[in-house]
Amino acid sequence: MRSAICVFGKISTFNFANSNQIFGHSQRVWQTRLIHSGNMQPRYLKQAEAIKLDEELFNYFGVEQLMELAGLSCASAIAEEYPESKNVLVVVGPGNNGGDGLVCARHLKMFGYLPEIFYPKRPAKILYENLTKQCELFEIPFLSSFPAQEELNTKYSLIVDALFGFSFKPPIRQEFSEIINTMIQTSTPCCSIDIPSGIINPDLNAN
Numbered sequence: 001m002r003s004a005i006c007v008f009g010k011i012s013t014f015n016f017a018n019s020n021q022i023f024g025h026s027q028r029v030w031q032t033r034l035i036h037s038g039n040m041q042p043r044y045l046k047q048a049e050a051i052k053l054d055e056e057l058f059n060y061f062g063v064e065q066l067m068e069l070a071g072l073s074c075a076s077a078i079a080e081e082y083p084e085s086k087n088v089l090v091v092v093g094p095g096n097n098g099g100d101g102l103v104c105a106r107h108l109k110m111f112g113y114l115p116e117i118f119y120p121k122r123p124a125k126i127l128y129e130n131l132t133k134q135c136e137l138f139e140i141p142f143l144s145s146f147p148a149q150e151e152l153n154t155k156y157s158l159i160v161d162a163l164f165g166f167s168f169k170p171p172i173r174q175e176f177s178e179i180i181n182t183m184i185q186t187s188t189p190c191c192s193i194d195i196p197s198g199i200i201n202p203d204l205n206a207n
């Protein structure tokens with residue numbers, strides 16, 4: 001399955017099925033991509049680096065502000081890479097990665113896409129409640145169950161994986177394992193915000 005990683009507006013595609021190869025490399029890196037600018041090469045961050053950057057950003061920016069930028073950037077990158085893939089399923093997790101997904105869905109709708117959202121675990125936090133309400137106001141449907149493999153393959157032209165970002169800690173809990181397995185096996189292209197959810201990060205405790 002083709003997949004993609006997208007942070008701050010740029011997206012890179014790779015094969016999810018071959019992700020063991022990618023993440024099995026001895027110079028394993030947390031696959032978080034930074035801005036391309038001019039001739040600069042993209043940099044990849046380890047998980048600890050991404051978390052540290054996040055902490056530094058939170059000294060000066062609010063979470064809503066950062067999330068809005070992240071979600072808008074992801075939607076913009078999708079519009080650039082997948083202009084024809086209008087039927088999008090956004091799979092939303094319980095943390096801020098999920099929040100990015102809700103923002104992304106809203107902007108995709110404004111860009112003329114037809115996003116639908118699957119949001120199985122919704123924390124009772126005002127931030128996520130407001131983002132959910134905004135999506136409802138934009139008439140984005142929320143699914144009550146995760147589509148079966150066949151439906152995922154045929155109904156949707158793109159999946160946005162906003163389940164888990166850099167705070168994912170393996171192993172995947174049972175409530176999400178079937179969702180992730182179905183996403184791994186689908187033939188529909190999948191864009192992951194930050195990282196493909198469920199990837200076990202070998203650098204979890206690395207410096």
Ligand SMILES: NC(=O)C1=CN([C@@H]2O[C@H](COP(=O)(O)OP(=O)(O)OC[C@H]3O[C@@H](n4cnc5c(N)ncnc54)[C@H](OP(=O)(O)O)[C@@H]3O)[C@@H](O)[C@H]2O)[C@H](O)CC1
Pocket residue numbers: 053054057063066067070093094095096097098099100163164165166167168169170171172173176193194
């Ligand atoms: N850097 C930036 O500018 C911004 C980044 N953003 C995005 O935020 C995520 C990181 O968000 P965070 O809330 O810290 O974490 P996640 O969304 O990755 O995940 C946390 C939730 O996941 C649950 N979890 C963790 N491991 C598992 C597991 N094995 N199985 C099931 N569930 C799991 C965790 O549950 P707990 O019970 O452990 O609390 C959380 O609910 C980053 O990647 C960016 O996408 C922000 O938008 C701000 C800007």
